[in-house]
Amino acid sequence: METKAISPSAVTTTAHLPQLHLPRNEGMELDLDWVASVQANTSAIERRAATLPGRRSVKKEYQAAWLLKAISLIDLTTLSGDDTEGRVNRLCAKARQPVAPALLSKLGMSGLTVGAVCVYHDMVPAALRALEGTNIPVAAVSTGFPAGLSPYHLRIQEIRESVAAGAKEIDIVISRRHVLTQNWQALYDEMREMREACGDAHVKAILATGELGTLRNVARASLICMMAGADFIKTSTGKEPINATLPVSLTMIRAIRDYETRTGFKIGYKPAGGISKAKDSLVYLSMMKDELGNRWLQPDLFRFGASSLLGDIERQLEHYVTGAYSAQWRHAMG
């Protein structure tokens, strides 16, 4: 009797469908008139956001497919003081094979992986080793994450070192004080320099929206980061008291829409923190589809910054396949 062993690398090389590479955002000169004209109608945005969860329902096989899509968009993350190489190894094993193979084959899918693995700089080598042979990129948080208040030259140097260590994506944090004091030039210059330090690595700008005060600030900060060359804009570090919310997301993705209309560049969006239920991920996907279109449902333009989300999605998928729910502990997260 012969059994064909499938090596992990054979499975994962089919993970990413051939993708058209979009031209990278080149940024533009700081246009303060545009920044000044940016508005955010808080009442209207909140009203819209409140109705979003009831607006679209995705059921049965459609729900299963959407949840698998959500998995392919997750930046599987561990950002804790007690991170060890062992934990990163477990996380990466999960990233290679986020859904049990038996479950996945019953869904008629194969080779599914998460979008990326997101770790602190010190864990980049461990993650790279654990992900060897796959196409899963390693993302590093940088620039004095999460507060962004370490010496400026060290923050820039931190980016360079993470890139040199092999990180393909860099999540930087902006200086919130530049937004709160309306110092747009400083924010623009900072973001520009960080983008340059990233070189070929893609840069995600973390706005820390929970600390920016108003939605108008969120809209303006989003725009400035895009003008300065951000490839992605991201809500939060996950360490603020308020992280990704629907009103903030609407504000940011509408800024992305405006930027594309004006410049032709498509910018990615990454909500992070607080998205832990499968149902939440469906709401985000339908919001992206409605506001920006299907193109923003691919990993090069949309990511979830999450860790516990995957476990809940697995439970829902298992329910779809077997008709019964499993306990959360059966889907351990590394």
Add this chain to the structure above:
Amino acid sequence: MTVKDIFDTMDYGPAPESAAEALAWLVDMGDRFGHFIDGKFTAPGETFASKNPATGEVLAHISQATQADVDAAVRAARKAQAKWAKDAHARARALYAIARLLQKHSRLFAVLETLDNGKPIRESRDIDIPLAQRHFYYHAGMAQLMDAELPGREALGVCGQIIPWNFPLLMLAWKVAPALAMGNTVVLKPAEYTSLTALLFADICRQAGLPKGVVNIVTGFGDTGAAVMGHPIAAKVAFTGSTEVGKVIMRSIAGTEKKMTMELGGKAATRSEFGDFAADGTHNFVTIGCKTNNYTATTE
């Protein structure tokens, strides 16, 4: 479509509410309805079809009320009115029971409303039916408080009511709940296109133990409506609908002692006049204002 196909297309796919419960109720009721007069359904008379506007499928056959049917309904309402007006607490209890049953059967009401009217399930399920429930809860409270809060006010008697097809159950709630709370009894004619939730409401009234004759529902076309509005015993008439028909009704009751409430009109142009209002928000509100309920909301 396999899961893999959908993974690539990311389509929404169908997400229907089950119509099974609503269709089962129609079958239980024999798919043919008489009128609800004096606490019971009459035998079906000359019927017409009530259709699902989305498919053209016939949902049920409902009766066209004659002058004699309207007479019977108004007399039943008249007979029940004095006792109904006497005990505010009993009215509160009955209205509360109706509200509870509306809530208990909210899914059934929502699906039946969507089948019969064609409005999206999101609007019937999330707006119309919950609001109708709130009206009955509110007016249960008003009935209880009437003596204390509205001293010297008393019931008018029998109210004749006609409602349109754009918010069938919600319009019924707006008209029926306050009339009952203040001690009136009602004869209601729903729109001929959308009578089914009114008939389901009649069924709920029976379950709630509402005294017979307090709510009477007659179905039919314009001439049935004219018979309700023009009936000499009706002390008050209430009409929501077109300006033309409203004028006809007002002419017919001019010079009588009848009181009336008219809600007339059609769509008003919606304009945006908010200087520096953010464009996204304004557009959002204007769209909601114009398009809610498939363009059938009446704005004054």
